[in-house]
Amino acid sequence: MKTKINEAIKQVLQQFGEKYFIEEVLNKNKVIRDLDTYDKGLLEAFISNETLKSNFTIDIAGNIVMQTNKLIELFEADEYWQDSYTKYSKKIGLTAGGKFIDESTDVVLDFPYKDTVLKASMSKEDTDKDDLRPDEPFLNEVIAKEEIDVLLDKKILVNAKKYDDNGEHEVDSFSEDDNLIMKGNNLLALHTLKEKYAGKVKMIYIDPPYLFKETKEEDTFNYNSNFHMSTWLTFMRNRLIISKELLIEGGTIWININEDGMHYLKVLADSIFGIDKFLGTTPRRTRYGKSDVPFNYSQDFDFLLAYSNVEEKNQVIGRKVERNYYTSEDYPGRPWRLTDLTTQRNYKERPNSYFTMVDPKTQKEYPASQKRTWAVTKDTFQHYYDNGYIVFPDDYPFLNITKPYMRKFEDEDMASGKLSSVISDFLLQDFLKELLTNCTNKLGNDEVNQLLENESFSYPKPENLLKNIIDISTKENDIVLDFFMGSATTQAVAHKMNRRYIGIEQMDYINTVSVPRLQKVIEGEQGGISKDVDWQGGGSFVYVELMEKNRGFLKSIRDARTQTELHEVFDFMVKEAEIDFRVDLEKIKDTLHELSFDDQKKTLIKIIDKNQLYFNYSEIDDENVRDLISNSDYSFNKNFYDEGGE
Template identity: 65%
Template sequence: METKLNQEIRTVLEKFDDKYFIEGIVNKNKVIRDLDSYDTDLVKALLLNDELKERFTMEIADATVIKVNDLIDVFEQDEYWQDSYTKYSKKIGLTINGKFLDETSEVVLDFPYKDTVLKASMSKEDTDQDDLRPNEPFLNEVIAREEIDTLLSEKILVSAKKYTSEGSSEVRVISDEDNLILKGNNLLGLYSIRERFTNKVKMIYLDVPYFFKKKIAEDSFKYNSNFRMSTWLVFLKNRIEIARELLSEDGSIWINISDDGMHYLKVLVDSVFGSESFVGTIPRKTRDGKSDVPFNFSQDFDWLLVYTKGVESDAIVGRKIERKYIVTEDFPDRPWRSADLTKQTTAKERENSNFTMVNPKTGKEYPANPKRSWAVTKDTFQSWYDKGGIGFPDDYDFMRGEKPFRRVFKDEDDAKDKPTAVYSDLLLKEFVTTVLTKAKNKSGNDEIDALFGRDEFDYAKPEGLLKAIIEVATKENDFVLDFFMGSATTQAAAMKMNRRFIGIEQMDYINTVSVPRLQKVIEGEQGGISKEVNWQGGGSFVYAELMEKNTGFIKEIVNAKSMTELQAIFKRMLETADFDFRVDLEEIQKDELWQQAIDDQKRLLIKVIDKNQLYYNYSEIDDKNVLDLISSNDYKFNKNFYRDRGE
């Protein structure tokens, strides 16, 4: 039955002839598109219909406003029948606000605080000792724009030194070829290197804090890995967004993630990079099976999510192959190799390649395979042959096989910029063989144990895993970035493979594990992949720290043992610290504070500190009070490091 509304709408649409009809049936998608774009002619025609004007307009301040969304809703229902017993008679699926998912663009990855920035300290000592949390704010990107700008401003770098085979020494200049290690919060560190390294990093590897549904034995990292889902997503979103800026146009990012968080992270990174930039997912064997596991199922894998800023035609991953070439009398100065001369098309699909190939030298005939055609056509055969591009097995006594072959010369291979594709069969034999059998957590732990002793760092990734990734994602002298640096596995592998690197780490073990490990690499240590790549030592890197401001006070407060210590710290805070603008300092200084338990004193002192001022901004470097705190060497290093800003 055709309703009154149905009749009125059809009457209006018929005024446009066949524009909105396909064989007499209303083209709903076309109508919806024109309504959504406020097509002048269509909207005017609808307003001239008294019935539709009454149903789908409203008067505001003497103006007539058309309720386009209501009209669109009508067309998204089945044949816009209002008296139907069911809203959708021909379609089944998921809906949101009454619309099918394929009819709306409103479906997004949504979670609390998603439009915010979270500094998020990585240190358990900073955030979780005796429940002393610094109450880090989620800064809304719109409301707290000024605070975010302050938080993410470039930071002053101090303690700058260069490590070489001769030891360490102060450094005032950093070149574009230097490797770089930064100590400090990784989000703020990334924004500090933004101007210098935007679009220059070829590969990023991230061993991110895993999301665990519940605390388990593996959740024993020395850094803070206890995140709730919404916090975890914000934490990673902030960092992956700036990481994308640093990545080169044909670069790739490889994110190591557990099974619990993998699917959430996949959707999140899709929203940052775009789903079209997803390269693939690779499983990594983490351990041998266990028996004491939930549901009696041992989940022994984590995952590598791979994304790029490039497009499908780019060689995002590739490999260099050591090929064997042949030298023959007919081509004495051009070594060559043989390759397949057929294609995965049938003779019927490619009729111009369905011909019998004849060897011009011997007259021997080679008929086409009806299920796999020649890669050349009958018309192009002679031109290929004259250039040496086609050979026959009866041309040479040593040649095996019974089919003509494509001859590829070494100079042609050498002239190609694009690396050889990483085919799935090769991955199964080489790359995945590594990540499935040779890259377990135990291998990484054993490598650290050999260098320092196991207690120094838990759950290090093995160098072999990073070697496998670096080989297919980079070439020599490319920049590799890892801002969850940990024990410096990425940087160690990169140095041994002649890649440049950047590392960022906040935890204090950077100076007891990470940097000492790289010093050992420079000295020529033979663990990890050293023998495989014939590592003999050498190389260098520049080390610097984000200059602590309020961060130092937080550490002092947490570690204080008595009220007397806290009072001394607070006295110095009143002289140089930045306080939250909501704090009434006069109230804080009253005696009531010191009548409380020491843990309550600590909580209050941490709470009043401005969390956006944990490090000194580079913009403050010429302030007199800052100049008194840094060396002339560090001052000159900063001016050189941020030189692209015209300093």
């Protein structure tokens, strides 16, 4: 198994000549013994290697301490070093298959790092095929720590193109102002973006595969969404963790989820973002009732869970309100408006504000309410009145008021920069009204059909839903991210609202639905929210793909229709594919023909190393890899990762 840690250990041990090798085969027992006895020379060599230092040391009061126990555990794992001389260390315990239970990667008590969502049944169409129907549609494979650096390393980007008013163009550079559409596994794509976009995304909206108990008509995804709860939670956890790292301070994430998964997801998201960062739950009407439903109870809503990353005193959502201001001769050049002069506190809570207010001009009296006292105290009334902040009913003939109000000047509103509260002014009125009446799945379906006449999506989300979320959580030029892009509703709305955006999608319809939709947005299509925001067209976006490695073999296996085709794929795999290091390839060669055609496919899918679905950027200058990349894509990668041109 070739990993950075594996190679680093081998390099360190080779410095000692034949001390730790017997005819080029590692003597694990010797290494373990020297680690156990704190051999000075060996420990110094390990600490001198930066890869091993970062993975196997801790800093205690400025002193570097080698975690020899972790190294010993690694060497005791049989799969880590194949064909090595070994024997049990001085240890007593339960064993299975010649290994101690606590050394077995088959025993998992924690979330695995990796999910193989591209394996076999990412789509419902795949699941419907008998030859690829797995026991667990979204399969997980436990990945050892030493492999994580390979799995989550940034990837090579290929087929870079820019779409603008003039159509599609090859591109060899990337600007910070460019919108980005990325094709590939979204977990790996998010980690590819981490270095460039960490702490820069203002709003994330995702509409992930739901935790359905059974396939439903309103399943809006071509993803296979029927899978075990533990797998689904792992699937979501991995993505939410990296999402959190991408959010700018004060950013928000909005997760669209149905009733099957909402409460499980809420607990999971609380653990990741913090229960104190939870903004709230908002219902969205998805349809208007059905009769053929369980218990005769039609569930016509899904929900939005929203989180931020700052304390509740911060304004992370709000909106600019178009207010009506008055002008008067006594305040020339200073338009003003009225606001409530009472508070929600009663006379016991604010005794100094419980007094009868008297108009100095008319001597009319205005007693305070016991339940809502004045916002000013008896002692501060004169100060506020003298400075023009209190208006009485008889002050202006054009006012129709029966009690005193507070005056707010327009220049003060502008200076404060404060957004109107979503809770009192927007959410329970306009926002909730829109989500309950004008954001149904059918509206989203009609919008896409009018644009593309494409039936890839049964019920994509309507543009109005995203408009409302983007409006209260971002301003122009903020970055919006959706890594379950689907039909590109989020990106289309962000484009029309002059937000920067990133979209990630791994399904092939990205090139038949998502990108064509955004091209029509650039052309000035008038569907969805276009008329509301006076959209006239324009703008651009850059499209790239994670460079496929083993993922291409998965597709070839799935597409094979005959024994001959499948064996040709296998022959090519033997030469070029990354095979799981635990696999006895010679045995596979000898016995594959004995299996049924269906089982042959399952076997070939199983032996592929899922950590090598795409080429890592670190491989871009390898001779064999460089030949596969165009000069334009090579320059694009160097520019995207800020390493200059060729």
